[in-house]
Amino acid sequence: MSATSPHAATQPLTMSGAEVVLRALKDQGVEVIFGYPGGAVLPIYDAIFQQNAIRHILVRHEQAAVHAAEGYARSTGKVGCVLVTSGPGATNAVTGLLDALMDSIPLVCLTGQVPTHLIGNDAFQEADTTGITRPATKHNYLVKRSEDVARVVHEAFHVARSGRPGPVVIDLPKDILINKAPYVEAPPATQPHRSYRPVTAPDMAQVRKAVALLKQAERPVIYAGGGVINSGPEASRLLGEFAHLTGFPVTNTLMGLGAFPSQDPQFLGMLGMHGTYEANLVMHGCDVMLNMGARFDDRVTGKLSHFAPNAKKIHADIDPSSINKNVKVDVPIVGDAGQILAAMIQVWKEDSQPPMREALAAWWRQIDLWRAKDCLQYVQQGKIIKPQHAVKRLYEITRESGRETYITTEVGQHQMWAAQYFGFEKPNRWMTSGGLGTMGYGLPAAMGVQIAHPDALVIDIAGEASILMNIQEMATLCQYRLPVKVFILNNEYMGMVRQWQELLHGGRYSESYSAALPDFVKLAESFHGVGLRATEESQLDDVIREMLATDRPVIADICVAKDENCFPMIPSGAAHNEMILGPGQEGGVAGVTDEGKVLV
Amino acid sequence: MADDPGQFRSATIAVLVENEAGVLARVIGLFSGRGYNIESLTVAPVDADRRLSRITIVTSGTEMVIEQIKAQLDRLVPVHKVSDLSLAGPHLVRELALIKVVGLGDHRVEALRLADAFRARVVDATTESFVFEMTGTAEKIDAFCDLMRPIGLAEVSRTGAVAIVRGRSALTV
Structure with missing residues (x-):
């Protein structure tokens, strides 16, 4: 493929490959790179040293660089950028790349590579990076010719941000970075890629079919996912407009939290394995389902053969391969969530057929009965802090503060409690590892968010086990004076593992106890941050307030009840109407058995 | 997919790809990573300036799985x-095989007689061996190999299927 600029042959080359890379990054709007140097990328680091347009954030582990870029991307809607060296630099980044692939986060990751003449010779710090990252990226490139450098960087950004977003790796051999290379501008948006042309505008015939189904719906639900957030804030606004136009109930996936305001009366909360009672029963009982930018993940559907058994299903997704992958749908719509929502609003208004108002009113009466179950209730009494209470108070106190707040999480019980008890009114405020479930995500992701939003309140809701997986990033926080707050729900267990062992493995708590924990207060101090601790309920609010008032990195060690489980819960392989509720929630409208199982 | 009640079917899928490094690995990695079957796979550049390759994959699965594979x-x-191609209408499927048969005396005569019946060509001969070249469907080549086995079938090299739709419609970029 010859993509050499027509001018390149006539102009003397003045820039090195590394300088061309930086120029292309700048032209692509990159302001920040998260990275870690090493032998193969020294030419890029040298070029970074000699410019001021792009800021480099030095992480302490390459995995954290990728998660930081994810946090940056998710909280801004921009493409996150990562720079790591060859070999171990690249392999350390793989977890983050796959995390971004699973959660559809746009990233470009530059990896160093040994010089082209050494590729394949088992050279020092050589890895087959494109081979290793192929199934962990949306696309990857190995640049073997200087004239391809600029074109590949531009193309990588286009691939990362368009269609279903995802991570793209550019593997750059050291000789390519050192040798002179021509710079070419990014191709104009009007010039399509040779083979990659994602569809964003929906087929209007499908939109009309969908609206016709929704107009006749007696028990509808809108199930909205991360696709709405990835489409941009306008899509979230349109989701609200469509929901209010139709009066339909809305539930969000873990990835979609914030796409619809948590305070809206039409919001049912999150659905799925740890979703609310009302959201899951609405999904089970609906007659028409509108899936807007979600992918029927197994954590959402539960047992597929019992998933929404009586529903006509409409699935709007930008990725054609998401359609009919897990769940056979009746009306697929391929396109961008924002464009599809705009089209649906237009068709809904034009269509003269009235919606089923009486049936919808009856549906809402049923939903209110389910809501009355108050499935997220918990009992906070005595000195021991309930983890749910800790998250709820954190939410209430941050709301009172009125500050722009961004939440990241690690993975486990604390993540689900955060999803259940922290409300989000806007998109791009909630960063969590949904698809891959990466422990160690939250702290570096929070770092990336804080870089993008220096004045905002950025809190990593963490567990004491997860936080140790990337705790080294406390050093990065302190170096760059990033006042991230780490709010640890410390139950001295890998809580979700412990919960499954209790419920499914006869209470044999194999290797799930967090022995030999560090003193998190001293740990924070040793990194030059601030450490706080609450061991009793009476201290909780004060610790939260002090944490929020501190303009430095903080670890708040919240010592919570050790054996608390996360409910409601749909056990793996069960249906939506086979939820387990928390203790003390027997009885009620649905006829709960002693085991806390519900059958509707 | 666990609840996909569909029947298994075979599918012959033609894929036009950029002729660039790693493209075959992407296709094969997709099949192995997602657990799809590959019954055969062929690939070669097909345009004048060698920028395009055509991959022909014979696979099988339920309708839902085949739809996934394509997406x-x-x-x-x-x-x-x-x-x-299985859905595109009438199409031709051909495979090329080189088949080595080793033997003496009557076995050689019988091998040549069967080869003639199957329209296989002799492309190499020694006093104790033949190499036959034949094209046809996988079933025809299977049948020929089965007949040659007792006669002295020694080695088989097959291309896997290539396929094209009948009539004037053409798969181009």
């Missing part, structure tokens, strides 16, 4: 077009 192939960045 997953189509979203690979260097993929131009994906066509399910």
Whole structure:
């Protein structure tokens, strides 16, 4: 493929490959790179040293660089950028790349590579990076010719941000970075890629079919996912407009939290394995389902053969391969969530057929009965802090503060409690590892968010086990004076593992106890941050307030009840109407058995 | 997919891709990573300036799985077009085989007689061996090999299927 600029042959080359890379990054709007140097990328680091347009954030582990870029991307809607060296630099980044692939986060990751003449010779710090990252990226490139450098960087950004977003790796051999290379501008948006042309505008015939189904719906639900957030804030606004136009109930996936305001009366909360009672029963009982930018993940559907058994299903997704992958749908719509929502609003208004108002009113009466179950209730009494209470108070106190707040999480019980008890009114405020479930995500992701939003309140809701997986990033926080707050729900267990062992493995708590924990207060101090601790309920609010008032990195060690489980819960392989509720929630409208199982 | 009640079917899928390094690995990695079957796979450049390659994949699965395979192939960045020939209408499927038969005396006579019946050509001969070249469907080549086995079938090299739709419609970028 010859993509050499027509001018390149006539102009003397003045820039090195590394300088061309930086120029292309700048032209692509990159302001920040998260990275870690090493032998193969020294030419890029040298070029970074000699410019001021792009800021480099030095992480302490390459995995954290990728998660930081994810946090940056998710909280801004921009493409996150990562720079790591060859070999171990690249392999350390793989977890983050796959995390971004699973959660559809746009990233470009530059990896160093040994010089082209050494590729394949088992050279020092050589890895087959494109081979290793192929199934962990949306696309990857190995640049073997200087004239391809600029074109590949531009193309990588286009691939990362368009269609279903995802991570793209550019593997750059050291000789390519050192040798002179021509710079070419990014191709104009009007010039399509040779083979990659994602569809964003929906087929209007499908939109009309969908609206016709929704107009006749007696028990509808809108199930909205991360696709709405990835489409941009306008899509979230349109989701609200469509929901209010139709009066339909809305539930969000873990990835979609914030796409619809948590305070809206039409919001049912999150659905799925740890979703609310009302959201899951609405999904089970609906007659028409509108899936807007979600992918029927197994954590959402539960047992597929019992998933929404009586529903006509409409699935709007930008990725054609998401359609009919897990769940056979009746009306697929391929396109961008924002464009599809705009089209649906237009068709809904034009269509003269009235919606089923009486049936919808009856549906809402049923939903209110389910809501009355108050499935997220918990009992906070005595000195021991309930983890749910800790998250709820954190939410209430941050709301009172009125500050722009961004939440990241690690993975486990604390993540689900955060999803259940922290409300989000806007998109791009909630960063969590949904698809891959990466422990160690939250702290570096929070770092990336804080870089993008220096004045905002950025809190990593963490567990004491997860936080140790990337705790080294406390050093990065302190170096760059990033006042991230780490709010640890410390139950001295890998809580979700412990919960499954209790419920499914006869209470044999194999290797799930967090022995030999560090003193998190001293740990924070040793990194030059601030450490706080609450061991009793009476201290909780004060610790939260002090944490929020501190303009430095903080670890708040919240010592919570050790054996608390996360409910409601749909056990793996069960249906939506086979939820387990928390203790003390027997009885009620649905006829709960002693085991806390519900059958509707 | 666990609840997909569909019947298994075979599919012959033609994929036009950019002829660039790693593109075959992307296709094969997709099949192995997602647990799809590959019954055969062929690939070669097909245009004058060697920028395009055509991959022909014979696979099988339920309708839902085959739909997935096509969608997953189509979203690979260097993929131009994906066509399910099984659905595209009447199409030709051919495979080339080189078949070595070793033997003496009557076995040689019988081998030549069968080769003639199957329209296989002799492309190499020694006093104790033949190499036959034949094209046809996989079933025809299977049948020929089965007949040659007792006679002295020594080695088989097959291309896997290539396929094209009948009539004037053409798969291009």
